[in-house]
Amino acid sequence: MKRRDFIKNMAAGSILLNLNPGLFAQEKTIPDLAVVQGESPSQITREAISALGGMSRFISKGDEVLVKPNIGWDRTPEQAACTNPEIIKTLVELCFEAGAKKVKVMDHPCNPAQRTYVRSGIAEAAKNAGADVPFPNEHKLKKVPLHGQHLKEWEVYRDFLETDKIINVPITKHHSLSRLTLGMKNWLGALGGNRNQLHQSLDYAIVDLAAFFKPVLSFLDAYRILYRNGPQGGRLSDVRLHKTVVAGVDYVAVDRMGAQFMDMSQEELIYLKIANERGLGEVDLEKLKIEKRKI
Amino acid sequence: MKKERSKKYRVIQILRIISQSLFFILFFYLMLQTHFPGKDYIRNVEIFFHFDPLIALTTIIAARAVFASFVFAAFTVILTFVFGRFACGWVCPLGSIHQFFSFIFKKSKLLKPKKIKNKLPTLKYYILILILVGAVFSLNLVGIMDPFSLLYRSFAVAVFPALNHAFSNIIGLMYQAEFYSVADPIAQFSTTLNINPVFAQAFFIGSLFLAVVLLNAYRERFWCRYLCPLGALLGLFSRWNILKLTIDPKKCIECNLCTIHCETQANPFPNDEWKSSECIYCFTCSAICPTNAIQFPLRPGPEKIEKIDLSRRKLILTSLVSVVAAPFFRLSPKSARASEKLIRPPGALPEKQFLEKCVKCGECMKVCPTNAIQPVLTEAGPEGLWTPMLVPEIGYCEYYCSLCTQVCPTGALKELTVPEKTQVKIGTSWINKNRCIPWKFGDPCIVCEEHCPVSPKAIKLIKTEVKTPEGEIKTPLAPVIDTELCIGCGICENKCPVVDKPAIYVTSVGESRSDKNQLKLDLISGSGGIY
Numbered sequence: 001m002k003r004r005d006f007i008k009n010m011a012a013g014s015i016l017l018n019l020n021p022g023l024f025a026q027e028k029t030i031p032d033l034a035v036v037q038g039e040s041p042s043q044i045t046r047e048a049i050s051a052l053g054g055m056s057r058f059i060s061k062g063d064e065v066l067v068k069p070n071i072g073w074d075r076t077p078e079q080a081a082c083t084n085p086e087i088i089k090t091l092v093e094l095c096f097e098a099g100a101k102k103v104k105v106m107d108h109p110c111n112p113a114q115r116t117y118v119r120s121g122i123a124e125a126a127k128n129a130g131a132d133v134p135f136p137n138e139h140k141l142k143k144v145p146l147h148g149q150h151l152k153e154w155e156v157y158r159d160f161l162e163t164d165k166i167i168n169v170p171i172t173k174h175h176s177l178s179r180l181t182l183g184m185k186n187w188l189g190a191l192g193g194n195r196n197q198l199h200q201s202l203d204y205a206i207v208d209l210a211a212f213f214k215p216v217l218s219f220l221d222a223y224r225i226l227y228r229n230g231p232q233g234g235r236l237s238d239v240r241l242h243k244t245v246v247a248g249v250d251y252v253a254v255d256r257m258g259a260q261f262m263d264m265s266q267e268e269l270i271y272l273k274i275a276n277e278r279g280l281g282e283v284d285l286e287k288l289k290i291e292k293r294k295i
Numbered sequence: 296m297k298k299e300r301s302k303k304y305r306v307i308q309i310l311r312i313i314s315q316s317l318f319f320i321l322f323f324y325l326m327l328q329t330h331f332p333g334k335d336y337i338r339n340v341e342i343f344f345h346f347d348p349l350i351a352l353t354t355i356i357a358a359r360a361v362f363a364s365f366v367f368a369a370f371t372v373i374l375t376f377v378f379g380r381f382a383c384g385w386v387c388p389l390g391s392i393h394q395f396f397s398f399i400f401k402k403s404k405l406l407k408p409k410k411i412k413n414k415l416p417t418l419k420y421y422i423l424i425l426i427l428v429g430a431v432f433s434l435n436l437v438g439i440m441d442p443f444s445l446l447y448r449s450f451a452v453a454v455f456p457a458l459n460h461a462f463s464n465i466i467g468l469m470y471q472a473e474f475y476s477v478a479d480p481i482a483q484f485s486t487t488l489n490i491n492p493v494f495a496q497a498f499f500i501g502s503l504f505l506a507v508v509l510l511n512a513y514r515e516r517f518w519c520r521y522l523c524p525l526g527a528l529l530g531l532f533s534r535w536n537i538l539k540l541t542i543d544p545k546k547c548i549e550c551n552l553c554t555i556h557c558e559t560q561a562n563p564f565p566n567d568e569w570k571s572s573e574c575i576y577c578f579t580c581s582a583i584c585p586t587n588a589i590q591f592p593l594r595p596g597p598e599k600i601e602k603i604d605l606s607r608r609k610l611i612l613t614s615l616v617s618v619v620a621a622p623f624f625r626l627s628p629k630s631a632r633a634s635e636k637l638i639r640p641p642g643a644l645p646e647k648q649f650l651e652k653c654v655k656c657g658e659c660m661k662v663c664p665t666n667a668i669q670p671v672l673t674e675a676g677p678e679g680l681w682t683p684m685l686v687p688e689i690g691y692c693e694y695y696c697s698l699c700t701q702v703c704p705t706g707a708l709k710e711l712t713v714p715e716k717t718q719v720k721i722g723t724s725w726i727n728k729n730r731c732i733p734w735k736f737g738d739p740c741i742v743c744e745e746h747c748p749v750s751p752k753a754i755k756l757i758k759t760e761v762k763t764p765e766g767e768i769k770t771p772l773a774p775v776i777d778t779e780l781c782i783g784c785g786i787c788e789n790k791c792p793v794v795d796k797p798a799i800y801v802t803s804v805g806e807s808r809s810d811k812n813q814l815k816l817d818l819i820s821g822s823g824g825i826y
Binding site for chain 2: 074075110111112113114115118119134135137139140175176177194196197199200201202229230231232233234235238
């Protein structure tokens with residue numbers, strides 16, 4: 001949670017308590033992270049969002065929303081290289097239910113977008129839910145200052161800059177340089193330019209990018225986990241069924257939870273450590289209020 | 296005498312133009328459909344080539360094999376036997392382009408038709424003989440001059456990319472002017488067309504096509520008249536057709552308009568000099584005749600006189616030239632030893648058989664989802680001109696894609712299912728440690744490993760001790776290649792951040808199709824690939 005949000009919440013909370021002192025008695029505060037396990041990707045998605053207080057907490061009426069899945073690779077959903085299409089579909093539906101005017105689903109993939117959008121199943125799922133699924137369009141790249149500690153500026157698709165709200169929907173995958181690719185690394189898909197050079201300082205780039213794109217919600221797909229041979233896998237034996245999703249506002253905390261699923265501590269993921277040091281989010285699971293549900 | 300033009304033939308002309316337009320649209324519709332269709336398999340987009348008896352004949356002779364798909368070519372031959380070179384005037388999309396531009400040049404007074412009597416129309420027959428005699432020596436040159444190959448290749452490699460470029464600039468202007476609501480759907484649409492934007496020989500192949508079109512300013516349908524080997528072949532079949540031009544001598548005022556405006560030098564007037572082998576049944580003569588004197592009554596049987604005016608001497612000479620020329624195509628060292636850069640698309644037959652079958656049409660170049668397949672200039676010797684090769688710096692072979700093998704009209708790329716294709720090795724990648732970021736500077740970079748599509752990955756990362764230029768010892772993860780696992784797809788080379796000359800690159804060695812171009816001694820016999 002950002003400091004400003006925290007102060008805002010404190011203020012709002014104290015007013016609410018003054019008006020309705022009985023509120024505290026219910027003991028129903030919103031958790032930092034919702035971790036939901038279950039058979040159906042769409043059901044656990046709905047459950048996780050409702051555990052966080054419902055989509056209307058993040059999306060207001062008339063909002064333009066950009067949902068950013070990982071559609072990086074020419075792989076099918078079973079291969080777990082791209083975000084689960086059912087999760088995307090459900091999130092788009094929830095956005096519309098919360099009154100969103102327009103929902104866009106896009107990514108800048110490594111393989112040709114015309115293939116990854118189709119073969120990941122995401123384009124069809126998102127369109128069925130009513131979202132626009134634009135291809136990354138080089139004309140819409142804009143060099144912007146990122147105000148990072150390492151990355152000063154980079155080309156970003158304007159879709160990410162000109163939307164009201166962003167929801168980040170990564171998938172949990174192994175990656176041989178950053179160890180894991182989760183939500184914070186997912187922002188490489190919002191960039192153009194020679195992004196392959198970012199790997200020379202990947203952990204710092206990840207943190208700078210995460211601090212720049214301010215998603216209202218981070219939603220980690222751990223329904224299928226690609227635990228080796230990432231980030232694109234290939235064999236079904238590279239995939240482990242975990243049937244879980246994690247939702248939260250604190251994107252560092254969400255990634256921390258993803259690391260937990262892969263049995264990694266926060267020390268092993270350098271970018272988590274850096275992000276925590278920079279005050280971007282919490283990595284200590286003890287300090288987080290985590291609501292776990294199983295359906 | 297009553298002067299009146301034929302209404303009937305005017306209508307037939309209009310029908311011809313409609314037919315030409317429809318086939319033209321069909322040709323380009325199928326061409327635009329030649330891209331990733333949203334599923335793994337694509338059907339029948341290459342069907343035009345199967346109706347081409349010239350491609351059928353040369354490929355059958357050159358490869359000494361019969362193809363079931365070429366039964367359609369027999370249909371064209373039968374049609375020509377019965378109705379003459381109808382296909383040239385009513386179907387051929389390249390012919391339609393020539394006719395259209397001839398029309399434009401005439402209207403703009405660049406071209407003034409006149410009565411011509413020369414022997415040039417026979418040139419195409421000699422070209423045909425060169426191609427056929429070449430085929431006897433397994434030298435398949437048909438793709439250079441076959442009208443479908445020429446048209447398809449020119450559009451796939453030059454015209455479409457050029458239009459795409461122009462279109463993209465217009466879209467760019469719209470974005471600059473901030474017309475987002477207009478530009479967004481247009482940009483989205485243009486992406487779904489999947490036009491491959493860059494080709495190494497776009498300028499060369501495009502210029503040749505432009506030249507062929509501009510020749511129409513010199514003579515109407517210059518290509519069809521003098522050059523087209525398919526037209527020549529169909530001309531040979533057309534002698535016995537049932538539609539014979541007849542001039543009613545009572546009506547004819549000998550104005551010569553018919554011969555002047557004849558699009559192919561078929562010479563309608565005088566009647567007994569009309570050549571059915573040159574006539575493409577455009578019906579311009581019968582429509583333009585001021586006295587309605589020209590008719591095409593049904594009259595089976597051969598023409599009265601032997602019409603194709605080939606001298607026996609020249610025929611023998613041409614054949615001899617082909618016989619002597621054929622070996623010259625094979626003197627290149629490329630035919631003796633595999634070329635490092637000649638990475639053929641997956642499914643490519645062994646080089647010799649591949650060259651016998653490839654008709655240089657460019658279907659594979661059009662369908663490739665990454666723009667990787669490029670026309671060869673010199674890498675495959677003279678007979679390999681414009682055959683396909685992968686250039687990883689431009690694009691790479693998409694792992695779960697076998698589209699190029701599905702659209703190849705002659706099976707030069709053997710049709711493969713997607714699972715079969717993933718087993719094919721088209722080359723092997725190598726690391727240039729002098730340029731690789733971890734190997735050279737000790738800095739992290741795993742881009743090639745991350746993109747390697749095979750599982751387990753053919754690019755491994757090993758902790759290596761590197762002395763940096765500053766003398767510091769670093770221990771980065773550096774890439775090494777497992778040549779057994781590498782399939783040569785080239786995505787590593789394509790994505791390598793060392794842009795100008797990638798630090799990882801693919802060469803053709805190890806390709807499954809070749810017995811000789813192999814790296815390691817194969818101790819377990821019989822595991823030399825799928826062929």
